[in-house]
Amino acid sequence: MTFSIGLTINRQHHAITLDDPRVTLLDLVRERLHLTGTKKGCDRGQCGACTMLVDGRRINACLALALSHDGAEVLTIEGVADGDTLHPVQQAFIAHDGFQCGFCTPGQIMSAIGLIAEGQAGDDPERVREGMSGNLCRCGAYKGITEAVCTAQRAMAAGELA
Amino acid sequence: MNRFDYHRPTSVAEAVGAGSADGAAYLGAGTNLLDLMKGGVTQPVRLVDLTRLPGLDGIETLANGDVRIGALVRNSTLAFDPGFAARFPAVAEALLSGASPQLRNAATVGGNLLQRTRCAYFYDTASACNRRVPGSGCDARDGENRLHAVLGWSEQCIATHPSDFCVPLVALDAIVEVEGVDGRRDVPLAALHRLPGDTPHVETALMPGELIVAIRLPAAAGAFAAHQRYIKVRERTSYAFAVVSAAAALDIADGRIRAGRLALGGVAARPWRAAAAEALLTGEAPTRATFERAAEAALADARASGDNGYKIALARRIAVRALIRAAAGTPDRLPPLPASPFAAAAGEIDHG
Numbered sequence: 001m002t003f004s005i006g007l008t009i010n011r012q013h014h015a016i017t018l019d020d021p022r023v024t025l026l027d028l029v030r031e032r033l034h035l036t037g038t039k040k041g042c043d044r045g046q047c048g049a050c051t052m053l054v055d056g057r058r059i060n061a062c063l064a065l066a067l068s069h070d071g072a073e074v075l076t077i078e079g080v081a082d083g084d085t086l087h088p089v090q091q092a093f094i095a096h097d098g099f100q101c102g103f104c105t106p107g108q109i110m111s112a113i114g115l116i117a118e119g120q121a122g123d124d125p126e127r128v129r130e131g132m133s134g135n136l137c138r139c140g141a142y143k144g145i146t147e148a149v150c151t152a153q154r155a156m157a158a159g160e161l162a
Numbered sequence: 163m164n165r166f167d168y169h170r171p172t173s174v175a176e177a178v179g180a181g182s183a184d185g186a187a188y189l190g191a192g193t194n195l196l197d198l199m200k201g202g203v204t205q206p207v208r209l210v211d212l213t214r215l216p217g218l219d220g221i222e223t224l225a226n227g228d229v230r231i232g233a234l235v236r237n238s239t240l241a242f243d244p245g246f247a248a249r250f251p252a253v254a255e256a257l258l259s260g261a262s263p264q265l266r267n268a269a270t271v272g273g274n275l276l277q278r279t280r281c282a283y284f285y286d287t288a289s290a291c292n293r294r295v296p297g298s299g300c301d302a303r304d305g306e307n308r309l310h311a312v313l314g315w316s317e318q319c320i321a322t323h324p325s326d327f328c329v330p331l332v333a334l335d336a337i338v339e340v341e342g343v344d345g346r347r348d349v350p351l352a353a354l355h356r357l358p359g360d361t362p363h364v365e366t367a368l369m370p371g372e373l374i375v376a377i378r379l380p381a382a383a384g385a386f387a388a389h390q391r392y393i394k395v396r397e398r399t400s401y402a403f404a405v406v407s408a409a410a411a412l413d414i415a416d417g418r419i420r421a422g423r424l425a426l427g428g429v430a431a432r433p434w435r436a437a438a439a440e441a442l443l444t445g446e447a448p449t450r451a452t453f454e455r456a457a458e459a460a461l462a463d464a465r466a467s468g469d470n471g472y473k474i475a476l477a478r479r480i481a482v483r484a485l486i487r488a489a490a491g492t493p494d495r496l497p498p499l500p501a502s503p504f505a506a507a508a509g510e511i512d513h514g
Contacts, residue, residue: 003168021168021209024196044197045265057238057267063196064268067168068189068211115263120242126498133400134262 005070009033010079018066025069026050026061029076037077037106041136048135051107051114052076058114060134077106080113088159089113092152093145100139111135112149116156123150163196164205170214174341174375181210182343182371188212190234190273193265198278202287203294218272218375221246227381230339233272233374237327238263240271250379251492252330252390252409259394259501260326262401272374275328275338275354276366279321279431280403282306292318293362307468309405312477313461314430319362320467321431323355326501328433330392330409333425334383342372351377355432362431386411386423391487393480394427394501404428406477407501410484412448419443419452424460424485429477436460439481448489450482450512457481483510 003018009029016028026043029035029052041049043062050061053075080087089112092098099105111132121127128149129142137145171177181188187206189195190213198204212218218232221243229249231240237257240246247254261269283289283301290299302310302320310320328351336351354366368374390411396402407427413420422443426434439460446452457478464474483503490507497505 001167021166022163044200045193048262048264051264057236058264059268060193060262060264063191063193063265065189065192065196065209065211067170068192068213111264114267118238118242118263124498130400130499131263134264 003067005067007066007069007072007074009035009074010076016066021065021067023066024062025052025054025064025066025074028066029061029074035076035078038110039103039106041104041107046136047104047107048111049104049107051110051135053110053114056117058111075110077110080109087113088155089116089148089152092148092155096144096148096151097141098144098148099137099141104135104137104139108132108135108137108145112145112152115149116153121153123153125150128153163199164202164207166206167208168211169208170211172214172216174215174218174373177210177212177215178341178343178371178373180208181373183208186210186371188373190270191236191268193261193269194273194277198285201285203278203285212373224378227384229379229381231271231377231379233270233376235271236267237261237269237271237274238266241266249384249387250330250334250390251387251496252392252411252488253327253334253379255496255500256326256330256392256394256407256409258496259392259407271327271377274325275351275374275377277325278365280324281310281321284321293321293358293365296361296363303468305468308470309428310467310470311430312464312466312470312473313426313434314357314432315467316358316360316362318360319358319431321358321362322428323430323432324403324428325433326392326394326404326407326427328355329407329425329427330390330411331377331379332433332435333409333411333423334386335380337378337380338374339376339378340368340372341375342369346375348378351433352435358431365431383411385413385421388492389414389488390492391484392501393484393487393503395476395480395503399502399504400499406473406480408477408481408484410481410488412443412485412488414448414489417447419446419448422456422485424456424481426460426477426481429464429473436481438462443485448485450486450509453482453485453489454478456485486510
């Protein structure tokens with residue numbers, strides 16, 4: 001049995017036929033659409049490496065069945081920059097050394113974009129740390145990550161006012 | 163993960179029909195179910211996807227003042243709903259102390275109630291587990307059981323229910339609306355989860371195919387809005403299940419407790435309402451001495467099921483602290499670490 005679904009991924013519509021209902025959103029974007037920026041870490045919802053925005057909300061793509069998200073709008077790390085201009089969160093991660101090996105970074109950045117959109121943490125480092133607690137960084141770049149999220153939040157808030 | 167048939171019903175009646183078949187499982191967000199399926203812990207032959215069902219994603223106040231939460235409301239949506247958080251602040255605090263932001267954005271409130279235990283032996287298909295395979299034994303009894311139950315356990319199973327959300331809900335008399343092939347009925351949350359006894363594999367009072375469609379909080383629970391808190395001890399700062407947790411809610415007038423509510427998490431196979439403790443709160447002054455008597459009563463029947471005797475003393479202390487925090491009043495804004503025992507206020511800790 002095959003299943004046909006439609007997904008808008010990084011503002012581009014995809015008509016997708018699946019021959020297996022077990023495919024997760026993570027495996028769909030990586031293995032079928034070859035968008036490999038989203039990483040597979042634990043594959044069990046514990047590490048946050050697979051974080052993407054689905055209908056504007058950050059979720060663990062490894063625990064999301066693709067079939068169940070028929071019609072959704074998905075944003076992955078490949079879709080956040082505007083051409084050659086990096087997203088403010090990407091810029092802030094570079095400015096603050098918010099990574100070392102980089103494996104968790106796409107998930108960290110997507111999670112940070114989601115956190116800022118949720119509007120609950122502001123630039124309070126303690127609230128940002130708690131708000132980023134679903135993303136593990138085995139290199140331990142948390143200090144730079146927290147600074148980057150706070151900086152990006154302020155930059156984006158100022159941009160909205162401008 | 164095993165293969166399965168995928169159904170996407172468009173009405174609750176259709177869902178219940180499809181979900182009543184042998185080997186069927188309901189799919190909400192799947193944050194627990196897909197994890198269990200990846201580990202081979204559960205192997206449903208049919209998934210009934212609930213996410214397109216109409217009318218199950220609202221938070222509404224009914225004519226009688228009850229608040230009704232649709233089963234498909236996401237945990238974070240409920241916690242961040244300003245009107246809901248103002249009326250039921252300990253529920254919001256419990257939700258925000260659970261899992262991670264990503265999981266809370268996906269997980270549904272109905273699924274939260276039905277999540278499975280996090281006992282490692284339940285998850286490990288090479289281990290004996292009466293809950294997973296009836297009659298196979300319980301490797302937790304002689305295993306790593308520091309985190310297991312101290313109330314309501316049996317020789318057959320010492321697992322705990324992992325939900326934070328359920329703890330303040332049961333304290334506030336939440337009702338679960340379920341629909342089955344024979345129609346709708348109300349189940350008090352306090353009666354939803356079964357203690358293990360000799361049948362730990364029978365985890366809830368739901369009949370085969372019965373579907374949770376909503377959770378209701380009675381209007382009377384609003385009397386506790388000004389004095390309610392949730393505290394959760396974890397083995398790391400955040401993103402961990404409760405070792406022990408407590409929800410406390412007080413209705414205080416003229417320096418006396420008109421009514422008090424207390425429930426514990428992480429101690430039993432169900433969210434544990436401490437009725438004997440609540441009886442000792444009524445009419446008393448909201449003092450540490452009152453709260454210590456109540457906490458003593460809450461744990462009177464507790465006994466270790468392994469290397470977890472410390473949880474009894476811990477649960478008493480956390481109950482006292484939750485009551486002290488509730489008496490101090492619901493904060494205007496939740497702290498940066500919701501439900502955290504860190505940054506204790508003056509007078510909260512007395513280990514003497």
